[in-house]
Amino acid sequence: MTAVAQPLPAARRPKRMTPARWGLYAFIFITALYFLLPLYVMVVTSLKPMAEIRQGNLLALPVAPSIDAWVKAWTSACTGLTCQGIKIGFLNSLRILVPSVVISILVGSLTGYALSLWRVRGANILFGTMMVVAFIPYQVFIYPLVRVFSFTGLGQSLSTIVIIHTIFGLPTMTLLFRNYFASLPVELFKAARVDGAGFYQIYALIMMPMAIPMIVVAVILQTTGIWNDFILGLVFAGRDNLPMTVQLNNIVNSTQGERAYNVDMAATLLTALLPLAVYFGSGRWFVRGIAAGAVKG
Amino acid sequence: MQKSNVDIRSLQIGFGGLKVLENLDLHVGASEFLVLLGPSGCGKSTLLNAIAGLIDVRGGEIHVGGRDVTWAEPKDRGIAMVFQSYALYPRMSVRRNMSFGLTVAGTPRDEIERRVGEAAQMLRLTSLLDRRPSELSGGQRQRVAIGRALVRHAGVYLFDEPLSNLDAQLRAELRVEIKRLHARLGATMIYVTHDQIEALTLADRIAVMQGGVIQQLDTPKKIYREPVNRFVASFVGSPAMNFIPGQLARGSEVAFIAGVNRVSLNGYAFRSQPTDAPAVLGIRPEHIELTASNDPSAVSARVEMVEPMGADTLIWCRLADSTAFSFRHDADAQVRVGDTLNVRFPAEALSLFDETSGQRL
Amino acid sequence: MRLSLNSRLSAISALLPALLVMLVVYIGATSWTVWMSLTNSRMLPNNNFVGLRQYEMLLGNDRWITSVHNIVIYGLLFVSLALLVGFLLAVAIDQRVRAEDTIRSIFLYPYSMSFVVTGLVWQWLLNPTLGIQHVLRSWGFEGATFDWIVRPETAIYCLVIAGVWQASGLVMAIMLAGLRGVDDEIWKAARVDGLPKWRVYVSIIIPMMGASFATAAVLLSTGVVRLYDLSVAMTNGGPGIASEVPAKFVMDHLFERANIGLATAAATTMLITVIAVVAPYLYWRARKGEVR
Ligand SMILES: Nc1ncnc2c1ncn2[C@@H]1O[C@H](COP(=O)(O)OP(=O)(O)OP(=O)(O)O)[C@@H](O)[C@H]1O
Ligand SMILES: [Mg+2]
Numbered sequence: 001m002t003a004v005a006q007p008l009p010a011a012r013r014p015k016r017m018t019p020a021r022w023g024l025y026a027f028i029f030i031t032a033l034y035f036l037l038p039l040y041v042m043v044v045t046s047l048k049p050m051a052e053i054r055q056g057n058l059l060a061l062p063v064a065p066s067i068d069a070w071v072k073a074w075t076s077a078c079t080g081l082t083c084q085g086i087k088i089g090f091l092n093s094l095r096i097l098v099p100s101v102v103i104s105i106l107v108g109s110l111t112g113y114a115l116s117l118w119r120v121r122g123a124n125i126l127f128g129t130m131m132v133v134a135f136i137p138y139q140v141f142i143y144p145l146v147r148v149f150s151f152t153g154l155g156q157s158l159s160t161i162v163i164i165h166t167i168f169g170l171p172t173m174t175l176l177f178r179n180y181f182a183s184l185p186v187e188l189f190k191a192a193r194v195d196g197a198g199f200y201q202i203y204a205l206i207m208m209p210m211a212i213p214m215i216v217v218a219v220i221l222q223t224t225g226i227w228n229d230f231i232l233g234l235v236f237a238g239r240d241n242l243p244m245t246v247q248l249n250n251i252v253n254s255t256q257g258e259r260a261y262n263v264d265m266a267a268t269l270l271t272a273l274l275p276l277a278v279y280f281g282s283g284r285w286f287v288r289g290i291a292a293g294a295v296k297g
Numbered sequence: 298m299q300k301s302n303v304d305i306r307s308l309q310i311g312f313g314g315l316k317v318l319e320n321l322d323l324h325v326g327a328s329e330f331l332v333l334l335g336p337s338g339c340g341k342s343t344l345l346n347a348i349a350g351l352i353d354v355r356g357g358e359i360h361v362g363g364r365d366v367t368w369a370e371p372k373d374r375g376i377a378m379v380f381q382s383y384a385l386y387p388r389m390s391v392r393r394n395m396s397f398g399l400t401v402a403g404t405p406r407d408e409i410e411r412r413v414g415e416a417a418q419m420l421r422l423t424s425l426l427d428r429r430p431s432e433l434s435g436g437q438r439q440r441v442a443i444g445r446a447l448v449r450h451a452g453v454y455l456f457d458e459p460l461s462n463l464d465a466q467l468r469a470e471l472r473v474e475i476k477r478l479h480a481r482l483g484a485t486m487i488y489v490t491h492d493q494i495e496a497l498t499l500a501d502r503i504a505v506m507q508g509g510v511i512q513q514l515d516t517p518k519k520i521y522r523e524p525v526n527r528f529v530a531s532f533v534g535s536p537a538m539n540f541i542p543g544q545l546a547r548g549s550e551v552a553f554i555a556g557v558n559r560v561s562l563n564g565y566a567f568r569s570q571p572t573d574a575p576a577v578l579g580i581r582p583e584h585i586e587l588t589a590s591n592d593p594s595a596v597s598a599r600v601e602m603v604e605p606m607g608a609d610t611l612i613w614c615r616l617a618d619s620t621a622f623s624f625r626h627d628a629d630a631q632v633r634v635g636d637t638l639n640v641r642f643p644a645e646a647l648s649l650f651d652e653t654s655g656q657r658l
Numbered sequence: 659m660r661l662s663l664n665s666r667l668s669a670i671s672a673l674l675p676a677l678l679v680m681l682v683v684y685i686g687a688t689s690w691t692v693w694m695s696l697t698n699s700r701m702l703p704n705n706n707f708v709g710l711r712q713y714e715m716l717l718g719n720d721r722w723i724t725s726v727h728n729i730v731i732y733g734l735l736f737v738s739l740a741l742l743v744g745f746l747l748a749v750a751i752d753q754r755v756r757a758e759d760t761i762r763s764i765f766l767y768p769y770s771m772s773f774v775v776t777g778l779v780w781q782w783l784l785n786p787t788l789g790i791q792h793v794l795r796s797w798g799f800e801g802a803t804f805d806w807i808v809r810p811e812t813a814i815y816c817l818v819i820a821g822v823w824q825a826s827g828l829v830m831a832i833m834l835a836g837l838r839g840v841d842d843e844i845w846k847a848a849r850v851d852g853l854p855k856w857r858v859y860v861s862i863i864i865p866m867m868g869a870s871f872a873t874a875a876v877l878l879s880t881g882v883v884r885l886y887d888l889s890v891a892m893t894n895g896g897p898g899i900a901s902e903v904p905a906k907f908v909m910d911h912l913f914e915r916a917n918i919g920l921a922t923a924a925a926t927t928m929l930i931t932v933i934a935v936v937a938p939y940l941y942w943r944a945r946k947g948e949v950r
Contacts, residue, residue, distance in 0.1 A: 021753075024750055024753055024755065025755070027746075027750055028747075028750050028751075028755065028761060031743075031747060031750075031765070032761065032764050032765070034823070035764050035765055035767070035768060035823065035827075036764060037783070038768075038776075038779040038780065038783060038823065039767070041779070041782065041783055042779055042782075045782065053788065054788070057792070057793055057796050058783070058788060058789055058790065058792060058793045059793055107675050107676075110672045110675075111672065111673060111675065111676045113672070114669050114672040114673050115673070118665070118669040120666075120669050120670065120673060123673075126673070126676060126677070126680060128940075129680060129684055130676075130680075130684075131940060132933070132936060132937065132940065133683075133684050135876075135880045135932055135935075135936040136688075136929060136932055136933075137880075137883050137884045137905055137925075137928050137929070137932065138884070138905075139886075139904075139905050139908040139909065139921075139924075139925045139928060140687070140688055140691050140925045140926070140928065140929045141683055141687040141688065141691070142908075142909075142912070143691065143694070143912050143918065143921070143922065143925075144686065144687035144690040144691060145683065145687055147703070148682065148686075148687075166675075167679050167683055170675075170676065170679055174676070198664065198665060198668060199665045199668030199669055199672065200668060200672075203672075224770055227772070228771070228772030228773070228774075228775075229772075230772065230773065230774050230886075230887040230890070230891075231886055231887060231909070235913075245772050245774040245775075245887075246774075248774055248775070248778070249774050249778070249890065249891050252778050252781075252891075253890075253891065253894060261782060261788070264778065264782065265779075265782065268775050268778045268779060271772070271774070271775055272771050272772070272775045275770040275771055275772070276767065276770060276771070278770065279763075279766075279767055279770035280763065280767070283759075283763075286766070286770065287762075287766070287831050346846070349846070349850060350849075351846050351849060351850075370849075370852070371849045371850045371852070372849070372850065372851065372852025373852075376850065377850065378846070378847070378850045380843040380846065380847060381843070382841055382843045383843075384841060384843035384844045384846065384847040385847075386844065386847075386848075386861075386862045387865075387866055388862070388865035388866060389861075389862075389865075397851065397853070397861070398850075398851030398852055398853065401851070401852065401853050401854070401857060402852055442847075445847070445851075449850075449851075
């Protein structure tokens with residue numbers, strides 16, 4: 001039986017761009033504008049002189065772009081009483097960031113390793129508590145911790161803030177590494193034990209080299225988290241070590257007299273620069289970090 | 298229930314630079330059970346998905362029930378489909394899984410109820426109608442998936458490896474059930490599998506595919522007895538067909554020479570006039586017969602291994618020129634490793650292939 | 659595996675920091691906060707037990723009532739809007755759009771920024787004199803008003819706008835992972851069944867994504883209770899006390915208003931709220947893990 005092709009309306013190659021697809025792209029385009037607007041406004045505002053900001057349009061491109069505001073924000077903007085710009089905060093944040101990231105990952109990975117591969121009594125209680133604590137607001141712990149640190153003589157200092165970041169990073173870091181180590185074949189661990197390697201040897205020579213992807217994820221997670229922290233830095237770092245976020249807030253929100261929006265936005269951008277660089281530089285790793293941090297338990 | 302034929306004309310499909318199907322023609326008659334059989338990646342699913350309208354074709358035409366449906370939406374093609382992973386809607390009851398498509402299409406409620414009831418009864422799902430898929434066994438899930446296809450009252454049913462996620466016993470059970478269903482509905486069915494037992498038991502005709510090309514389209518018996526080339530010969534049948542390289546020789550009668558052994562080809566249906574050329578002889582293990590040593594057509598071989606397989610025994614032998622082959626014998630064969638046996642290759646059961654092209658001679 | 663004494667000691671030594679944190683911070687600090695909330699401590703902690711007096715004071719405190727009121731509004735709007743926007747974005751990206759990676763980066767980059775930065779940018783955008791309102795007026799919409807940030811009734815909604823902007827990308831990433839996990843054959847079956855796409859999402863896909871929604875909702879909710887930096891940077895609780903939030907209430911009473919008793923009572927209230935949300939969720943996850 002040979003079929004005589006009846007002309008059907010559907011028997012035609014469909015168009016690539018249907019109205020539904022136009023709608024889809026329109027939706028994406030409009031939402032993308034909403035998401036990009038703040039970044040755009042930050043950049044153009046920071047490049048305009050104040051006169052132009054007062055007279056012109058928020059969205060307009062700068063007529064006479066200048067980086068004066070950036071220089072001022074970096075070197076001479078006033079944070080409260082001193083006027084040395086946000087570079088102080090930048091350096092403080094760096095000094096807090098590096099040891100905090102290293103130590104929190106070390107402690108977290110070691111804890112995760114001990115909890116995943118070694119049967120220790122009470123491990124589940126410890127881990128379960130950590131998971132609950134990961135959700136509890138800092139306000140519950142802050143005041144007692146202030147007292148504890150002043151009692152130990154550390155007070156508000158660089159060491160204090162590093163310890164604090166280690167404490168509050170512990171649940172996430174432990175979870176990250178525990179889940180990773182638990183997903184490795186146990187035989188690996190058993191073989192190393194049979195070869196006579198001890199607890200710390202296995203950790204340093206076998207497990208950590210294998211966990212490099214997780215370490216990358218952890219570094220991304222902790223770097224953005226610690227850099228973006230405000231409340232812990234404010235409370236624990238001490239006057240001389242206030243991180244960039246705190247300094248930024250002081251520059252913008254405690255100015256007397258007329259606000260210099262261009263300097264404000266330049267300072268804001270400077271503060272956002274490192275996380276943005278990490279985000280755009282790391283690409284999919286950032287998403288992996290979110291996924292790993294998001295799936296608690 | 299209507300039964301549609303399927304007509305595929307010079308179909309071309311590709312993904313990016315990869316051409317999966319090229320100029321494929323296939324005609325499936327109404328009420329026919331056609332099995333697409335082939336190794337992994339040969340394009341079976343691609344072909345089936347193209348018939349269903351789930352992937353766009355690059356060229357050619359697809360007709361179902363006489364209508365050109367090349368660019369029609371899947372729901373308008375008069376087809377229904379059953380998937381390997383069942384693809385049941387996890388949060389819906391069995392009843393709703395089966396009825397949801399009809400409900401959305403606006404079918405009257407009593408009609409839906411009638412069809413679901415009928416399909417459930419046919420597939421023995423009546424008592425499971427209010428369960429969720431997660432509360433069913435694998436076999437039950439696949440029956441639900443078949444039920445969801447049945448209620449569409451389609452002209453053609455497409456199956457993409459529906460049984461390959463099931464264990465051997467369930468697979469055998471459902472195979473019988475599908476066969477019964479086909480007999481009862483008389484619907485056109487196109488069934489993808491890489492399991493040759495399924496293909497041989499279910500099909501009216503089998504299309505053996507490789508590399509996007511249909512190698513042979515024939516009844517199971519023909520495919521099994523007269524494979525058109527070495528690929529089909531080796532792909533179908535288990536334990537696999539034996540291949541013995543040698544030479545054709547025309548004398549008083551045409552014969553096949555392999556080393557010191559000579560096999561008479563008197564009675565072999567040559568497709569074309571034979572020539573004196575290198576060739577490969579193919580014979581299935583169950584077609585080799587034991588014979589006496591004074592039989593002129595006897596070939597002697599040494600036993601290397603004996604594999605009892607329950608109903609019969611597979612005996613591995615080696616010819617003098619060291620070609621190995623296997624043959625089947627009943628289970629109580631008194632054969633030991635190291636024995637020398639005399640066997641016969643009956644000409645009617647042989648297949649001969651050209652050595653270079655692999656085509657049947 | 660039986661552990662030798664040596665490796666047992668090593669394992670315990672590795673867990674020492676965690677154990678210390680558990681004892682000092684999780685148990686010690688929490689109990690101390692709860693205990694303080696039962697005393698009449700002002701500037702310095704004392705041990706004068708006053709029962710639930712601080713909680714009564716809290717209920718009579720306008721600032722606290724406003725904070726709670728605000729956090730409820732913020733929480734409901736922020737969580738539902740972020741879920742909605744994030745889910746829609748994930749669905750849009752899941753349609754095999756071009757330049758998927760770029761689009762995804764655009765939606766997710768705000769999540770890499772701090773709340774302080776987020777708050778300051780949006781403060782500037784919503785500034786009535788020079789921000790969006792000004793732009794609208796300069797485009798000829800003379801009567802356009804968008805001065806929410808300086809009005810007490812609406813200031814909290816500005817925090818919602820900024821929060822949704824910052825967090826929707828996170829929801830999108832979680833949801834997209836969920837959508838990509840849906841078996842391709844489900845989509846094929848739905849097409850053969852003739853279901854319109856929206857119908858597949860509503861009736862089949864969304865019901866399948868319960869876990870993704872729960873994860874996203876819990877993450878967003880815990881962010882709600884913690885909300886502090888955004889309020890400080892964007893409005894500093896103002897105008898007046900219009901955009902105060904509980905976390906800020908605690909911090910202000912601890913460090914500026916020298917009322918430890920009241921602050922810890924507020925903190926304890928937050929603690930109980932969070933545990934009431936999180937404990938069932940963790941229990942549900944753990945049970946699901948057992949079943950699987
Ligand atoms: N979406 C796709 N994109 C690119 N290539 C594809 C796609 N789908 C299939 N292919 C390729 O097309 C070829 C045929 O695939 P197909 O799925 O039809 O094989 P199959 O015969 O069904 O195999 P199996 O038995 O493993 O299911 C394969 O080489 C496969 O890699
Ligand atoms: Mg396939």
